[in-house]
Amino acid sequence: MSLQPSWALLPLRLFLGGTFLYAGLSKIFDPHYLDDTSPLGVHAQMLQAATTSPIGPLVSFAAEHPTVIGLVIAFGEVAAGLGTLLGLFTRVAAVGGFVLALSFYLTVSWTTRPYYFGADIVFAVAWTPLLIAGDAGLFSTTARLRAAIRRHRPDLSPDDERRMLLRGGLITATAAALGGGVIALTRLGTDPKPGRPAEPGTNSPTVIAAVAAVAVGSSTSFTTPDGSAAYLVRPSADTFLAFLAGCTHQGCPVTPAGSGFRCPCHGSTFDGTGQVTGGPATKPLTTVPVRVVGGQVVTA
Numbered sequence: 032m033s034l035q036p037s038w039a040l041l042p043l044r045l046f047l048g049g050t051f052l053y054a055g056l057s058k059i060f061d062p063h064y065l066d067d068t069s070p071l072g073v074h075a076q077m078l079q080a081a082t083t084s085p086i087g088p089l090v091s092f093a094a095e096h097p098t099v100i101g102l103v104i105a106f107g108e109v110a111a112g113l114g115t116l117l118g119l120f121t122r123v124a125a126v127g128g129f130v131l132a133l134s135f136y137l138t139v140s141w142t143t144r145p146y147y148f149g150a151d152i153v154f155a156v157a158w159t160p161l162l163i164a165g166d167a168g169l170f171s172t173t174a175r176l177r178a179a180i181r182r183h184r185p186d187l188s189p190d191d192e193r194r195m196l197l198r199g200g201l202i203t204a205t206a207a208a209l210g211g212g213v214i215a216l217t218r219l220g221t222d223p224k225p226g227r228p229a230e231p232g233t234n235s236p237t238v239i240a241a242v243a244a245v246a247v248g249s250s251t252s253f254t255t256p257d258g259s260a261a262y263l264v265r266p267s268a269d270t271f272l273a274f275l276a277g278c279t280h281q282g283c284p285v286t287p288a289g290s291g292f293r294c295p296c297h298g299s300t301f302d303g304t305g306q307v308t309g310g311p312a313t314k315p316l317t318t319v320p321v322r323v324v325g326g327q328v329v330t331a
């Protein structure tokens with residue numbers, strides 16, 4: 032018995048569709064993703080990637096519009112995933128998935144050595160069979176839409192039929208995008224405002240980490256009660272210090288570098304006590320008061 036090629040592609044289609052849908056939704060529902068001050072956010076990732084990517088200038092330009100680009104990436108993944116799973120314009124969805132995976136490879140995965148350890152290049156190549164073959168009519172919403180149009184409008188010319196099919200697909204995609212947009216806007220409206228400064232002393236204590244979980248000389252990231260990204264550092268056995276992650280130059284999120292921090296935007300450096308060790312920043316990182324209570328470090 033010979034197997035139709037479309038059946039052979041089904042596991043790949045399910046895996047890529049499910050993975051991209053999951054990845055897109057994870058970003059939409061991640062409170063750090065669109066937070067410009069979070070080291071876990073898309074802005075920080077773009078700033079970091081701009082320093083190593085072969086398309087660095089393009090990434091730097093994109094980093095100036097992190098919310099728009101972040102939403103395009105997240106909803107692009109959802110659209111590619113849904114289209115692939117539902118068989119709705121599968122080839123177009125595969126082109127989207129391929130472009131996204133390729134852009135991830137050229138940015139966040141570019142420094143992975145050897146190259147085959149990075150997943151994004153594998154994802155990019157994995158999209159190509161679907162890009163070439165599409166869904167071939169198997170579990171295909173597009174094929175069902177076309178059949179329905181032929182049933183109800185047998186008089187249509189092939190061109191008109193294609194136009195109506197495209198219109199049906201666009202209406203479905205627009206409805207999905209509007210639904211997703213409403214969810215995203217709802218989240219943007221309820222999430223803590225990115226970059227809002229901490230208001231020490233006005234929040235109830237929040238546990239940051241167990242004392243034993245932070246080794247001497249190391250740091251860990253956390254989120255302040257008002258939603259700002261911050262770092263807790265332990266310079267000595269009895270000392271815990273915490274700082275907002277926002278650079279005091281222009282607000283980019285700093286990242287740990289050696290025993291201190293470095294800002295990926297313009298290269299400011301700070302030591303483990305938050306003091307400036309290299310400009311253009313001139314002010315130390317903003318301190319977040321913390322104390323130790325019962326073996327745990329909490330906000331003061």
Ligand code: FES
Binds near residue numbers: 298299
């Ligand atoms: S924003 Fe950090 S160095 Fe400019």
